[in-house]
């Protein structure tokens with residue numbers, strides 16, 4: 001059946017300015033790391049993408065290696081773009097990245113100009129796009145000079161293959177250096193994509209300050225700690241969960257007794273707030289104005305719908321925030 005987007009989609013979502021740029025992102029963005037690969041079910045992920053857009057999610061996040069197999073998420077996304085979203089291209093912010101291993105030999109990973117330019121060309125072909133809206137360097141490279149990696153990002157923008165650039169997984173000090181180099185080159189860094197959730201808080205130790213001071217947006221990935229910060233693991237590990245899948249990046253041993261104990265307490269607090277735990281975990285990140293958008297994953301439409309409802313309650317009392325701290329530090 002041909003797809004017509006929900007005409008009221010922009011009334012459902014809040015949009016937040018990305019640092020000091022011209023771009024606004026939806027408070028919730030959707031990532032295609034898991035659940036959109038060659039191993040997944042076409043009609044399921046197609047329904048997730050349609051539901052996302054129908055609810056005002058305009059930003060979809062990919063990378064060269066998403067799958068499995070690597071590259072298949074971009075191929076599948078390209079297919080759905082063609083079938084369902086061709087007329088909506090100008091309403092979408094599509095991102096991709098390069099940094100992790102993509103092909104054999106010395107030019108298939110890390111941060112050389114050779115790798116980044118070739119990888120983006122491959123991504124554009126897989127998705128059937130002329131350009132991506134945001135292109136990221138996916139992880140810092142300890143061996144390539146930062147100037148080379150950043151000048152590759154600048155080149156890509158000048159070639160018209162990306163409109164904006166970002167960095168991901170850079171610690172505060174390296175992020176500050178990268179941001180300064182990009183500024184000097186005339187291609188400002190739009191956004192940083194770090195891992196950030198109630199369970200993973202390293203960004204609070206300096207990175208958020210660097211981004212705030214420099215007017216760079218922040219889009220935390222794995223805001224639900226890959227599903228741990230939901231009610232799904234309260235009664236063990238469901239067979240269809242990421243922790244149970246052989247290709248999932250959440251390991252069974254990460255669902256430990258001490259983690260489960262914290263999830264129970266957080267879940268109780270979420271219920272007191274009339275939210276699900278997933279909703280509370282997302283609201284908790286969005287309370288910081290420096291967080292532009294939270295980058296969630298979903299394996300089914302119902303999860304996406306659950307997470308979207310976090311927007312109905314973004315406020316926390318001082319008491320609630322203290323309770324969360326004492327649970328997390330307990």
Ligand SMILES: NC(=O)c1ccc[n+]([C@@H]2O[C@H](COP(=O)([O-])OP(=O)(O)OC[C@H]3O[C@@H](n4cnc5c(N)ncnc54)[C@H](OP(=O)(O)O)[C@@H]3O)[C@@H](O)[C@H]2O)c1
Pocket residue numbers: 030031032033034035061062138168169193220221222223224225226227228230231232240241242243278295296297298299300302303304306307
């Ligand atoms: N830059 C980087 O290095 C990097 C690294 C990782 C991810 N990312 C980006 O971040 C995106 C999100 O990462 P993520 O998938 O780990 O995010 P996440 O939102 O922390 O976890 C998503 C998973 O949690 C479960 N889930 C989601 N909503 C739920 C709900 N309402 N109730 C119960 N369970 C729920 C599902 O797992 P089940 O499959 O168990 O149902 C879902 O696949 C990725 O797609 C990617 O775009 C970037």
